[in-house]
Amino acid sequence: MFNITSGSVRVYKLLPDGRRQITGFLFAGDFVGLATGEDYAFSAEAIEDATLCRFRKSDYRALIRQAPALESALLERATHELAAAQNQMLLLGRKTALERVASFLLNLPEDPVRPASDGLVRLPMTRAEIADYLGLTIETVSRVFSRLKTTGVIRLVSLHELRIEQPDRLAALAEGEG
Amino acid sequence: MFNITSGSVRVYKLLPDGRRQITGFLFAGDFVGLATGEDYAFSAEAIEDATLCRFRKSDYRALIRQAPALESALLERATHELAAAQNQMLLLGRKTALERVASFLLNLPEDPVRPASDGLVRLPMTRAEIADYLGLTIETVSRVFSRLKTTGVIRLVSLHELRIEQPDRLAALAEGEG
DNA sequence: CGATTTTTTGATTGCTGTCAATTTGGGTGG
DNA sequence: CCACCCAAATTGACAGCAATCAAAAAATCG
Structure with missing residues (x-):
């Protein structure tokens, strides 16, 4: 253990x-x-x-x-x-690609180094790992990220760090209410 | 509890x-x-x-x-x-409809009443419940059952009871080796 | 035995996967 | 510090598996 x-x-x-x-x-x-x-x-x-x-x-x-x-x-x-x-x-079993990625982002632990980072989350894993976690392909994950980016829900600070700009919209998307 | x-x-x-x-x-x-x-x-x-x-x-x-x-x-x-x-x-996350149903059937508990029932399993749940357990629709579950039936892997005794005729083939299908 | 629900079967759509081509980013050596 | 190289990520075109829509068949129940 x-x-x-x-x-x-x-x-x-x-x-x-x-x-x-x-x-x-x-x-x-x-x-x-x-x-x-x-x-x-x-x-x-x-x-x-x-x-x-x-x-x-x-x-x-x-x-x-x-x-x-x-x-x-x-x-x-x-x-x-x-x-x-x-x-x-x-x-x-039941969520769409968009709902999966939204749920995933919301469940990520906030950066413990900067607790008041206000929506800033770290993605230590690669896109391939995210895909294998969400039961998707890297292409689909990438496409959803792009969609969330262009709709202003998130902002990619770097490949492994992003900011959630609209947490409530993201939460709605995660539950299929978007 | x-x-x-x-x-x-x-x-x-x-x-x-x-x-x-x-x-x-x-x-x-x-x-x-x-x-x-x-x-x-x-x-x-x-x-x-x-x-x-x-x-x-x-x-x-x-x-x-x-x-x-x-x-x-x-x-x-x-x-x-x-x-x-x-x-x-x-x-x-990763299995096809066929693989899901095959895995499901293999994991069902054998009838405790007749331990030596040799492949006879009980399905107390409906097709809808199976579908919601496997992340599929009832139609897809039904189609896979039909396919397994016509290929001789299983035999439907009744709607809620079936016999696994070829456990090894079913096991192979469950792991994507069919 | 008829009514209603469940299951099966069929036709078509659509979301995501696959295949492919760029683009971006990270790392290394000059 | 910069240029190059390779891996990772993005973007695009198309295909396929399962979902959806629809109808027929079977089973359950009163």
Whole structure:
């Protein structure tokens, strides 16, 4: 089990022919490998320089014995991840490309370095990673970004940083009310 | 929190315009509402006659104090659900209609009444529910069923019961190797 | 057994994927 | 510091899978 100290990590699954689904992006503070023993059948890779804190299974067990409250906290985290997973299933199963990208942008964590950055979000991942997270192709992601840009909803500061100019319109688009 | 004693339950989320994504089907033995306190923002309904066992939050807490091992068990369950959710994200984001239906059929629990039923599976849910679970329309689900039927992979015993005639071919189809 | 809902089947549309060509950006070495 | 190179991203043309619209068939229910 790992705890991310800094940086970003992607968790994903593959099909035999190479199709990839990224099931989540993890950031500082998040845990990787909540599985308690069995084989979990997913992969994880850093998408930028990252530092992790590793727990051995034996150490983990000792820690639990020593501080049972830790297990409650982990259960709560797992529950939150489960809720996030359900949201992502709704996105993948029922939302259009525009709605997916809008939802994605709204769920990105605000830059922790500049908390009052007012709509400025960092995109440490590539377009390909965004596409594999949203169940789309890079071309479609790119087209939606362009559309949001020309309609004034967002502004691309750089390839990996953008500003949400109209959060309410973006929120409406995310729920199919645009 | 509830524990299903018998029957089947669907868990789902809705978009404002009515689009529905069923995030899971639960059967006897499964838990509903693993959330430890907060609002979870999903709905659950029985899809056939079902009996549940309810736990109040206070009772739950008392139970945990009395048997801390229970919390470990719940964490493990949540972890399994998380793994299942990741599989479903792969399905919704990257699989074709044929692959989705094939995967769905393989993941159905075998009839517990007749354990040696050899490929006989029960479909307590309607086509509409299957469609909303797989991110498809009822028409597409129906067409795939027909295709699997004419190719001899499955046989429809009745609308809500079918036999998997060629499990290996179905498994190959599920992973895009058909 | 008739009415109504569910499922299946058919015809057509359309959103997103695929294929392809630029354009942009990042990184490296001169 | 700049020019070059390669990878990533954008943009365009077209195709295809699944959605939509529509109708027939089957199943459920009173």
